[in-house]
Amino acid sequence: MQITIDDKIIYFNVQYSNRTKIEMVIDPSGHITVKAPTKTPPEDIFRFLKSNANPLLKLYKKLENREWISSNKSYNHEENFLYLGKPCKLDDLLEFVPETDEEIQLQLKKFYIAKTKEIIKKRVKYYEKIIGTKAKSFTIVESSGTWGTCNSMNVLTFNYRLSMAPMSAIDYVVIHELCHTFHMNHDRSFWRKVGSYDLNYKENEDFFKKFGGVMTI
Missing domain, CATH: 3.30.2010.10 (Metalloproteases ("zincins"), catalytic domain)
Structure with missing residues (x-):
């Protein structure tokens, strides 16, 4: 998922579980995971992230030159796919990229x-x-x-x-x-x-x- 804060697109993943409050976890590589109670509405998650705008914008500035790995792939030539722990483009993995x-x-x-x-x-x-x-x-x-x-x-x-x-x-x-x-x-x-x-x-x-x-x- 993604959210725009001050014209900056910030990507994050959401993990739902039997918990009572929303929590944000940022791992050493800069990936953001929002841990939320089951059935939490998306608007509540976005509201929570906007309330944490300052640390998220600082993280964006620190990581803006890094590659982002999405969980939902789009299959375009800008998408990143992991191979041996590193982000790769389709052209790096496939000799021929099909049309569909x-x-x-x-x-x-x-x-x-x-x-x-x-x-x-x-x-x-x-x-x-x-x-x-x-x-x-x-x-x-x-x-x-x-x-x-x-x-x-x-x-x-x-x-x-x-x-x-x-x-x-x-x-x-x-x-x-x-x-x-x-x-x-x-x-x-x-x-x-x-x-x-x-x-x-x-x-x-x-x-x-x-x-x-x-x-x-």
Whole structure:
């Protein structure tokens, strides 16, 4: 979403939940998230943002030269799409950009599936040796709720959108799922094992909380 304050267009995302008041969160990269109670009218959110005009305008001045990543893509040549954590244009990702939005979206999905499969294959093999385990197999899937899974048969799945994340965050998901071959739940032993192979796993986990909403096609 976006709001105009003093002729400046400021972009933000909204997260609805069972809360009692509206709150604004600005992460270190400058992305704005408005956390609002469920069914909050848009006009209340805009009113809240206008009441915080000064910090928003200061942020705009600081970040006006940065690239913006939208959660709702428009498929024009100015739109940004994430790849390995960096904003890219359509021309950077596709050899040929189709004419229709539907075909562009289809080609983007094929691109991310192929890249994610290529990356995951290498990283699973790499971390299997380090962790001392073996996955039975892995597949690349479309999921709105998870970035990776591991079942009791040691079959792994990975979200095709993972290649939108930085390599450190991708590695975290790989490590996370491989550690589930030892611990199927998320008890202390599991997190100790994850932490022994990824010292920054909390920061990498936070990446998906902060940017998962804009990792879209």
